[in-house]
Amino acid sequence: MIPTAPLADRLTPLYPVLDDLPTALRDEVLQHHATTLRVPVGQLLFEQGAPCRGFPMVLSGEVRVARGTPKGRSLELYRVTPGELCVASTSCLFGHTALVAHGATVADTELVVLTPEAFGRWTAHEPFRRYVFGIFADRLADLMALAEAVAFQRLDQRLAAALLGHGAQVLRTHQSLADELGTVREIVTRLLKRFERDGWIALGRERVDIVDAQALRTLAAGDGPR
Numbered sequence: 001m002i003p004t005a006p007l008a009d010r011l012t013p014l015y016p017v018l019d020d021l022p023t024a025l026r027d028e029v030l031q032h033h034a035t036t037l038r039v040p041v042g043q044l045l046f047e048q049g050a051p052c053r054g055f056p057m058v059l060s061g062e063v064r065v066a067r068g069t070p071k072g073r074s075l076e077l078y079r080v081t082p083g084e085l086c087v088a089s090t091s092c093l094f095g096h097t098a099l100v101a102h103g104a105t106v107a108d109t110e111l112v113v114l115t116p117e118a119f120g121r122w123t124a125h126e127p128f129r130r131y132v133f134g135i136f137a138d139r140l141a142d143l144m145a146l147a148e149a150v151a152f153q154r155l156d157q158r159l160a161a162a163l164l165g166h167g168a169q170v171l172r173t174h175q176s177l178a179d180e181l182g183t184v185r186e187i188v189t190r191l192l193k194r195f196e197r198d199g200w201i202a203l204g205r206e207r208v209d210i211v212d213a214q215a216l217r218t219l220a221a222g223d224g225p226r
Helices: 004-014 016-020 023-032 087-095 116-123 126-152 155-163 174-181 185-197 213-220
Strands: 034-039 044-046 055-060 063-068 074-080 102-105 109-114 201-204 207-210
Touching: 004 016, 004 023, 004 055, 016 126, 023 034, 023 116, 055 087, 055 116, 074 126, 074 174, 087 116, 087 126, 109 116, 116 126, 155 174, 155 185, 155 213, 174 185, 185 201
Parallel strands: none
Antiparallel strands: 034 109, 044 102, 055 109, 063 074, 063 102, 201 207
């Protein structure tokens, strides 16, 4: 078991709200009711429909949370990076219900997992509870925007938006883009080839070079060709 002080020292810069917990409670939970896990890339952390077995806090790496089947068609809901919380796990613990999504690592990941009982003890304190609900509010806004995009935006608009904001070169596979957009790889490949024919991008091995970012922004905004 990792000693409490180093673990608290690593968690607190990422989750400053831990400083607002009573020190004795924080340290006792980390000493006796927390497990540190190191998980390689591509591993399933939790499954949709299963009970939530703990409250994860990410120290390093990244977790992709999605609806659907892990090895089939799925829709990415959000990603959890260091200092962020998984609202699927949190809502499951609050409501004593099954998980509504699955989570898998997209990089080598280290995380601390509190027992459900320990999470309940921390959320009994108002500053930590307010922090958790604040994360809920932020994620809810993101998920509402995602629902609107899925319902009302064409897939080519969403793909154009997904390519933006990563610089001149996007290091993504067609499959990972399809997973993010909740579609299949073949459709993403067809759209990318169309973008390439239009002179907007250049395709390489597991990368997309952005040639005309303005054209992609115009399409993402809904002003591109129909």
